Every structure is written in structure tokens, then in C-alpha cells.
Amino acid sequence: xxxxxxxxxxxxxxxxxxxxxxxxxxxxxxxxxxxxxxxxxxxxxxxxxxxxxxxxxxxxxxxxxxxxxxxxxxxxxxxxxxxxxxxxxxxxxxxxxxx
Amino acid sequence: xxxxxxxxxxxxxxxxxxxxxxxxxxxxxxxxxxxxxxxxxxxxxxxxxxxxxxxxxxxxxxxxxxxxxxxxxxxxxxxxxxxxxxxxxxxxxxxxxxxxxxxxxxxxxxxxxxxxxxxxxxxxxxxxxxxxxxxxxxxxxxxxxxxxxxxxxxxxxxxxxxxxxxxxxxxxxxxxxxxxxxxxxxxxxxx
Numbered sequence: 001x002x003x004x005x006x007x008x009x010x011x012x013x014x015x016x017x018x019x020x021x022x023x024x025x026x027x028x029x030x031x032x033x034x035x036x037x038x039x040x041x042x043x044x045x046x047x048x049x050x051x052x053x054x055x056x057x058x059x060x061x062x063x064x065x066x067x068x069x070x071x072x073x074x075x076x077x078x079x080x081x082x083x084x085x086x087x088x089x090x091x092x093x094x095x096x097x098x099x
Numbered sequence: 100x101x102x103x104x105x106x107x108x109x110x111x112x113x114x115x116x117x118x119x120x121x122x123x124x125x126x127x128x129x130x131x132x133x134x135x136x137x138x139x140x141x142x143x144x145x146x147x148x149x150x151x152x153x154x155x156x157x158x159x160x161x162x163x164x165x166x167x168x169x170x171x172x173x174x175x176x177x178x179x180x181x182x183x184x185x186x187x188x189x190x191x192x193x194x195x196x197x198x199x200x201x202x203x204x205x206x207x208x209x210x211x212x213x214x215x216x217x218x219x220x221x222x223x224x225x226x227x228x229x230x231x232x233x234x235x236x237x238x239x240x241x242x243x244x245x246x247x248x249x250x251x252x253x254x255x256x257x258x259x260x261x262x263x264x265x266x267x268x269x270x271x272x273x274x275x276x277x278x279x280x281x282x283x284x285x286x287x288x289x290x
Contacts, residue, residue: 001285003278005213010230013223014247019135021128024145028123031152036116 104168111159123152126169130176136243137180139228147183151176170257177240177258184236202226206285233280238273245270 102110102121110118127148134147154175162171198206201222231239244250244258252270256263 001210002213003281003285006209006281006285007277009209009213010223010227011246013220014227015249017220017224019132021132023127023131027127027145027148028120031123031149032117032120034149034153035119035156 105164108159108162108164108168111156119152119156122155122168126172127152129169129173133173133176134180136247137184137239143183143187147176147179151179154179174258174260177244178260181236181240181259184239188236198229199225202229210285230277230280230284234273234276237269238276241266241269241273242277245273 102118104122104125107118107122111122130148130151131144134144134151138144138147151172155172158175162168199222201219202225205219205222205226231242234242240259241255244255245252250258252263252266255261255266259266261269
């Protein structure tokens with residue numbers, strides 16, 4: 001099949017049948033109604049939009065704080081043994097009361 | 100005597116919004132015809148036209164009156180149609196494999212006698228629509244403006260906002276894409 005000729009034929013058909021200029025009844029009124037309608041604000045939609053926008057900055061701040069805490073954290077010196085650590089913890093109340 | 104476009108635009112700019120209505124009434128047939136080149140469903144066509152006029156109203160301050168209002172509006176219309184094509188390119192409804200019987204008949208008659216194929220232009224139109232629907236948004240826009248509306252490269256450049264070399268490149272690619280689609284169509288059906 002001659003594709004070049006087929007293309008020409010189809011384009012000729014498309015040229016010969018331009019689309020209709022028909023307009024639905026009172027379409028201009030519909031557009032004017034849209035243009036002149038008072039702007040109604042959906043508060044919840046606005047709130048939702050702002051929440052979504054806040055997600056990225058909040059995550060960034062959280063990540064930055066996490067990195068900062070990890071970088072500046074000084075590890076506690078390890079206790080001599082677990083038994084001593086428990087005893088210190090349990091008796092710390094008595095020490096305070098004794099003072 | 101009806102007020103001119105310039106008078107109506109000046110009135111709208113001064114705050115008389117109602118003067119936009121005669122502008123819509125004057126140009127909506129052309130905008131509808133443009134939208135019908137790119138969309139099929141009537142609700143989509145009406146959405147496009149509505150968007151064009153709302154954009155025109157919102158951007159009216161940027162209209163410099165260096166060219167007729169109609170040209171400025173048609174630029175907006177073509178760009179809105181292009182945006183529509185890009186937004187809907189994922190959900191194309193037509194394929195090349197489900198040709199209707201009249202479309203197949205038309206192709207068969209063309210294959211038998213390429214010179215004489217004047218009958219059933221409805222089928223040919225449906226075939227054109229089917230092929231255009233397979234093109235990318237850029238290719239469809241260029242083919243429509245260049246091949247169907249017979250516009251020059253310079254005019255297309257002004258309408259689309261693309262540079263002249265870009266229009267030429269896109270036209271070349273669009274023709275290649277169209278040829279490929281026709282090859283697929285005819286290979287599947289007739290070879």
C-alpha cells in the first residue's frame with residue numbers, strides 16, 4: 001500500500017471536513033457566571049494544602065536535628081558492671097533523702 | 100453599531116466585567132472549532148473553551164493590542180488545547196487494532212484503488228481521528244496546524260510559542276511518527 005498517498009488522502013479528508021463551530025445554548029452566560037461568582041474559600045482544603053506543604057520542611061528539620069544530636073552526643077562512660085549500676089540506681093533515692 | 104474589541108476590552112479593564120460577555124459571544128464559535136480538533140467528548144470540549152475564556156479574562160491586562168484580540172485569543176486556545184492533550188495522553192481511548200467495519204472497508208477500497216476512494220468520508224474521518232489520537236501531543240498539534248489547517252511554520256511558532264527551528268524539528272518527527280503509525284495500521288490489516 002502506498003503510505004504516502006494514504007496519508008495525503010486522509011489529510012485531504014480532514015481538511016475537507018472542518019470541525020463544527022456550533023456553540024451550546026447560552027454558553028457565554030455559563031462562563032460569565034463562573035467569572036462573576038463570589039470566591040468561596042474552602043477552609044479545610046486550604047488547611048490541608050498548608051499541611052501538605054509543611055511536610056517537607058518538617059521532615060528536613062527533623063532529619064537535621066537527628067544528625068545534630070548524633071554528632072554531638074557524648075557516650076556515657078560505661079559502668080563497671082551491671083550489678084553496681086542497678087544498685088546505684090535503686091539507692092539513688094536513699095542518697096537524696098539522706099542529704 | 101456594535102462596540103469594537105478594543106472598546107470592550109477597555110471597559111473590562113476599567114472594571115465593567117459584563118463587557119466580557121460580548122467578547123465571548125463573538126469568538127466562542129472559533130474557539131469551539133479549535134477545541135473540537137483536539138478533543139472528542141463534548142464535555143471535554145466545553146471544559147477547554149471555558150478554560151480559554153477564563154484564562155483570557157485573567158490575563159487581559161497582558162494583552163497589548165499590538166495584534167488583533169482574536170490572534171491573542173487563538174494563541175491561548177491552541178496552548179490550552181496542547182495542555183489538554185498532554186494531560187490526557189495517558190488515557191487515549193482509541194487503538195489501531197479495533198478498527199470499525201466501515202474503516203476497514205475504506206482501507207480495503209483504498210488498497211484496491213488508491214485513486215478512487217471518495218465514498219464514505221465518515222469512515223475516513225474516523226480513521227484520521229484514530230491516527231491522530233495515537234500521536235504524541237506535540238506531533239498531533241503540529242500535524243493539525245501544518246497539514247490540516249495549512250498554517251505556515253512561522254504561524255505555528257507564534258501560536259505555540261515554540262521557536263521556528265523547534266517547529267521544524269517537531270514537524271519532521273511528527274511526520275515520521277505518522278508514517279510509523281500508518282505502517283503499523285496497514286501491516287496489521289493488509290500484509
